[in-house]
Amino acid sequence: xxxxxxxxxxxxxxxxxxxxxxxxxxxxxxxxxxxxxxxxxxxxxxxxxxxxxxxxxxxxx
Amino acid sequence: xxxxxxxxxxxxxxxxxxxxxxxxxxxxxxxxxxxxxxxxxxxxxxxxxxxxxxxxxxxxx
Amino acid sequence: xxxxxxxxxxxxxxxxxxxxxxxxxxxxxxxxxxxxxxxxxxxxxxxxxxxxxxxxxxxxx
Amino acid sequence: xxxxxxxxxxxxxxxxxxxxxxxxxxxxxxxxxxxxxxxxxxxxxxxxxxxxxxxxxxxxx
Amino acid sequence: xxxxxxxxxxxxxxxxxxxxxxxxxxxxxxxxxxxxxxxxxxxxxxxxxxxxxxxxxxxxx
Amino acid sequence: xxxxxxxxxxxxxxxxxxxxxxxxxxxxxxxxxxxxxxxxxxxxxxxxxxxxxxxxxxxxx
Numbered sequence: 083x084x085x086x087x088x089x090x091x092x093x094x095x096x097x098x099x100x101x102x103x104x105x106x107x108x109x110x111x112x113x114x115x116x117x118x119x120x121x122x123x124x125x126x127x128x129x130x131x132x133x134x135x136x137x138x139x140x141x142x143x
Numbered sequence: 144x145x146x147x148x149x150x151x152x153x154x155x156x157x158x159x160x161x162x163x164x165x166x167x168x169x170x171x172x173x174x175x176x177x178x179x180x181x182x183x184x185x186x187x188x189x190x191x192x193x194x195x196x197x198x199x200x201x202x203x204x
Numbered sequence: 205x206x207x208x209x210x211x212x213x214x215x216x217x218x219x220x221x222x223x224x225x226x227x228x229x230x231x232x233x234x235x236x237x238x239x240x241x242x243x244x245x246x247x248x249x250x251x252x253x254x255x256x257x258x259x260x261x262x263x264x265x
Numbered sequence: 266x267x268x269x270x271x272x273x274x275x276x277x278x279x280x281x282x283x284x285x286x287x288x289x290x291x292x293x294x295x296x297x298x299x300x301x302x303x304x305x306x307x308x309x310x311x312x313x314x315x316x317x318x319x320x321x322x323x324x325x326x
Numbered sequence: 327x328x329x330x331x332x333x334x335x336x337x338x339x340x341x342x343x344x345x346x347x348x349x350x351x352x353x354x355x356x357x358x359x360x361x362x363x364x365x366x367x368x369x370x371x372x373x374x375x376x377x378x379x380x381x382x383x384x385x386x387x
Numbered sequence: 388x389x390x391x392x393x394x395x396x397x398x399x400x401x402x403x404x405x406x407x408x409x410x411x412x413x414x415x416x417x418x419x420x421x422x423x424x425x426x427x428x429x430x431x432x433x434x435x436x437x438x439x440x441x442x443x444x445x446x447x448x
Contacts, residue, residue, distance in 0.1 A: 083366070083394070083395055083396055083433075083438060083440075083445075084393055084394060084395035084396075085329060085366070085368075085393075085394040085395075086391065086392070086393050086394075086411075087391070087392045087394075088389055088390075088391050088415065089185060089388070089389060089390040089391075089392075090388055090389035090390075090419060090421070091388055091389075094419055096314060098418055098419060098420075099314060099315065099322070100322055100325060101417075101418040102414070102415065102418040102419060103317035103320060103321070103322050104317075104320045104321070105414035105417060105418055106391075106411055106414045106415060106418075107317070107319065107320035108320065108414065109407070109410035109411045109413070109414040110393065110407065110411060112406075112410060113403055113406040113407040113410055113411075114395060114399055114403060114407060115403075116395070118319045118320050119318070119319045121318070121319065121320070122316070122317070122318050122327070122329070122366075123316070123317045123318075123320075124272060124311060124315065124316055124329075125314075125315040125316070126315070127315065128185060128388075131157060131160060131186075132160065132185065132186040132187070132188065133183070133184070133185055133186070133388060134164035134165075134168070134183070134184045135180070135182070135183050135184075135388075136168065136179045136180045136182065137164060137165045137168035137169065137179050137182070137184075138164070138165070139160070139161055139164050140388075142161060144211070144212060144213055144250075144255060144257070144262075144427070145210055145211060145212035145213075146210075146211045146212075146390060146427070146429075147208065147209070147210050147211075147228075148208070148209045148211075149206055149207075149208050149232065150205070150206060150207040150208075150209075150307060151205060151206035151207075151236060151238070152205055152206075155236055159235055159236060159237075162234075162235040163231070163232065163235040163236060166231035166234060166235055167208075167228060167231045167232060167235075169231065170224070170227035170228045170230065170231040171210065171224065171228065173223075173227060174220055174223040174224040174227055174228075175212060175216055175220060175224060176220075177212070183388070183390070183427075185390075189205075189307060189308075192279060192282060192308075193282065193307065193308040193309070193310065194205060194305070194306070194307055194308070195286035195287075195290070195305070195306045196205070196302070196304070196305050196306075197290065197301045197302045197304065198286060198287045198290035198291065198301050198304070198306075199286070199287070200282070200283055200286050201205075203283060205305070207268060207305070207307075211429060218375060221375060221376065221383070222383055222386060225378035225381060225382070225383050226378075226381045226382070229378070229380065229381035230381065240380045240381050241379070241380045243379070243380065243381070244266070244268070244305075244377070244378070244379050245377070245378045245379075245381075246268075246333060246372060246376065246377055247375075247376040247377070248376070249376065250429060253401060253404060253430075254404065254429065254430040254431070254432065255427070255428070255429055255430070256408035256409075256412070256427070256428045257424070257426070257427050257428075258412065258423045258424045258426065259408060259409045259412035259413065259423050259426070259428075260408070260409070261404070261405055261408050264405060266333070266334060266335055266377060266379070266384075267332055267333060267334035267335075268332075268333040268334075269330065269331070269332050269333075269350075270330070270331045270333075271328055271329075271330050271354065272327070272328060272329045272330075272331075273327060273328035273329075273358060273360070274327055274328075277358055281357055281358060281359075284356075284357040285353070285354065285357040285358060288353035288356060288357055289330075289350060289353045289354065289357075291353070292346070292349035292350045292352065292353040293332065293346065293350065295345075295349060296342055296345040296346040296349055296350075297334060297338055297342060297346060298342075299334070316327060318327070323327075340436060343436060343437065343444070344444055344447060347439035347442060347443070347444050348439075348442045348443070351439070351441065351442035352442065362441045362442050363440070363441045365440070365441065365442070366438070366439070366440050367438070367439045367440075367442075368394065368433060368437065368438055369436075369437040369438070370437070371437065
């Protein structure tokens with residue numbers, strides 16, 4: 083605990099995902115005072131065909 | 144906000160997924176009065192090997 | 205299957221939530237061709253203190 | 266209802282996933298008294314590049 | 327890792343929830359071979375007004 | 388998009404939750420290059436009776 087889930091469109095580089103996990107963990111630890119060892123981060127990448135806002139998918143824009 | 148997640152077995156066509164995002168957004172907007180621009184829809188497609196009811200996976204039936 | 209989750213700010217009436225479940229189920233059935241009996245809808249209501257966009261919570265605006 | 270989601274690193278065999286769905290369903294039915302027919306299990310498999318603890322991804326260790 | 331989430335209607339006793347966490351953890355450890363210390367279980371309890379099947383909420387039946 | 392969900396035990400102050408939303412949004416924007424206006428953060432607070440590790444709930448320790 084805490085468990086952080088980041089849902090985002092696919093397409094970020096491996097370096098970006100490594101930095102994301104590192105910096106989100108720091109932000110959560112700084113503000114909640116949970117030790118870093120207790121913080122998990124899960125990245126869920128979505129296809130533009132599987133995500134939409136305002137009724138229109140990212141792949142249809 | 145609102146954020147809608149639809150988990151379903153893989154196998155729907157791209158047209159079905161486009162219609163799904165459009166019609167679910169309308170249903171949520173109609174009933175919650177949230178403007179469409181504020182409504183996100185995420186589709187999560189599952190393999191039949193990763194989903195089961197009553198202890199039996201879809202791929203084992 | 206399918207499982208639909210709607211996350212939204214608290215404050216809708218019981219009638220709105222009943223209509224939401226009914227109309228979202230219809231939209232999902234119409235577009236995915238899943239029979240209604242197989243469609244579950246879960247509503248998760250959030251406090252404005254627990255949701256933010258652009259780094260600012262709904263309760264701080 | 267109930268809906269059980271198991272998030273885990275990819276790499277388990279098909280047999281392990283079948284047993285997982287079967288045994289988790291039994292554990293939930295035994296303890297909650299929900300009939301098995303009402304229990305769904307979803308497996309979400311993650312890449313080691315998309316999961317980290319203590320700020321470090323599984324793929325970076 | 328693994329992270330298990332159990333969504334169910336509210337109303338189970340504290341003893342049932344303790345047994346649920348214990349027995350689900352065993353089932354996941356037995357089948358995935360993950361050590362128990364790595365397995366987290368989260369219970370999300372829902373109001374009957376926030377859950378429906380076939381377009382009808384549990385609270386409307 | 389992106390959508391960030393933070394699941395944690397209840398008990399943090401309102402100030403901690405405000406800072407959490409602000410700093411997590413910055414971390415996600417810095418690393419994914421998504422503009423802040425596109426980033427949503429949801430906090431889900433859990434009771435110690437509804438969360439366990441290694442088969443033992445936080446409320447039983």
